[in-house]
């Protein structure tokens with residue numbers, strides 16, 4: 290069947306990642322319908338406006354005789370800047386480089402003392418008599434440390450935890466040079482310690498371990514050292530390369546030693562230099578809208594020097610630097626590399642991790658900002674769904690490509706996660722596939738799991754074993770193109786992964802979520818068992834639909850059916866988001882206030 294789509298003779302067609310057939314059609318002056326038809330002939334049902342995977346675009350391009358070049362958002366931005374003669378990666382002559390302060394992020398398990406440590410570091414450094422002396426939280430601060438008789442600066446990102454770290458990395462911003470991993474000596478290595486460690490490793494950032502709370506009688510700092518060897522962090526005193534420092538953030542003990550360790554680690558493993566002259570470039574750390582002052586953004590200068598009066602663009606915002614303030618609320622006239630400053634004068638708050646740069650004039654920065662905004666709107670519209678899935682893995686294998694299967698495992702108990710991992714690694718894995726588990730942990734699938742997957746250079750699949758992701762986390766996964774697969778029995782997970790590895794994966798049915806409801810009240814009925822009084826949180830709840838019950842993000846019962854559904858006294862077939870209803874789950878009675886009921890249908894999967 291001929292579609293009337295034009296044929297190319299190897300002409301190059303550049304398409305943005307996640308482009309639709311309609312975008313492709315625009316570039317080759319074709320009717321979008323003709324490309325839909327071509328795809329159909331090739332065995333794929335794709336609509337004209339749906340965002341396509343790289344593979345789909347390549348397949349169609351090859352079929353029609355075009356040389357498809359897919360351009361990433363970062364490349365596009367570089368090209369945009371090149372139109373204004375700006376090259377962020379331009380080589381800088383050696384003699385223009387000066388050494389700069391290391392930029393440090395503090396990560397660790399909940400309550401292990403990240404916030405206290407950041408406070409202690411800042412306090413230890415407040416110079417007596419400094420004007421104002423009132424420190425402000427601006428998202429980052431710099432301290433000065435005497436080191437070998439020289440005054441050295443260290444910059445701290447003042448947002449503890451790995452959320453900010455991964456959010457920035459997901460946007461391609463490498464801000465952190467060193468991670469301080471805080472581990473409480475009375476608690477030892479905990480799940481988020483490992484998570485933080487994995488984030489740092491994935492980013493290839495050296496780690497200094499702060500063994501905190503050593504003032505507590507039950508503190509056991511040696512145990513922390515021992516525990517971390519299992520994760521490849523071997524203390525120097527044990528013959529390894531990682532510096533461990535005992536600290537007590539609350540009374541402020543060991544802070545100087547910790548700063549010393551940061552500088553030693555920086556000097557040993559990093560070459561931290563940047564040009565101090567030239568227009569400033571860097572990253573936005575955090576930003577908000579202030580009633581009186583308008584958009585307020587903390588930026589970290591990475592190259593060049595930022596001055597009051599400069600025209601800057603940060604993400605899709607632009608403006609002229611009206612004033613710059615440091616972490617003590619003092620006005621500063623200029624900020625060089627590794628210096629964080631709060632900037633007033635932007636048209637809107639940029640996103641954390643957005644790059645900023647100073648340019649020649651107001652007109653240039655306005656034009657860059659406008660073009661970025663237009664591009665973001667287009668990208669949001671196309672909502673990239675070019676996701677890597679077990680299915681794509683299988684396709685790659687069929688074509689004999691070498692590939693890797695990267696997983697993050699989350700489960701309802703550490704036993705089940707270990708069992709799953711053991712079973713995975715005992716599979717007969719084909720030579721062409723490298724199986725990697727990037728992270729593992731107990732509990733619901735979190736935003737930070739998704740961000741780690743999204744920031745990874747290779748596609749990552751998150752496996753949820755008896756645990757789920759909240760709607761918000763699911764939305765983020767969709768937006769970032771991260772695949773999440775849920776299982777309730779280990780062998781099913783193993784079977785599917787093995788099938789994908791052997792190129793046999795052919796799931797015929799998929800679960801389509803209908804909606805979710807929260808239990809607000811439980812009524813006991815001697816006749817029909819427990820009735821759950823619910824509010825529908827999303828989608829619809831339908832009678833006879835399949836359901837599962839979640840408590841704190843963990844599946845407590847699966848394979849349930851909504852056997853009766855009522856609105857007030859009347860039977861209902863379905864109840865929509867925002868409305869209340871009463872329902873029963875067959876004979877299942879172990880329901881509690883606060884539980885979430887998720888309902889779904891099994892639908893035949895549309896496959897090429």
Ligand SMILES: Nc1nc2c(ncn2[C@@H]2O[C@H](COP(=O)(O)OP(=O)(O)OP(=O)(O)O)[C@@H](O)[C@H]2O)c(=O)[nH]1
Pocket residue numbers: 397398399400401402403404405406449501502503504505536537538539540
């Ligand atoms: N004894 C003692 N207590 C500490 C020390 N450092 C922190 N704490 C206490 O530990 C608790 C948690 O400290 P935070 O700094 O809030 O911990 P965090 O890691 O920032 O916690 P989240 O923000 O919840 O992740 C607080 O009650 C602190 O007072 C320490 O060195 N010694």
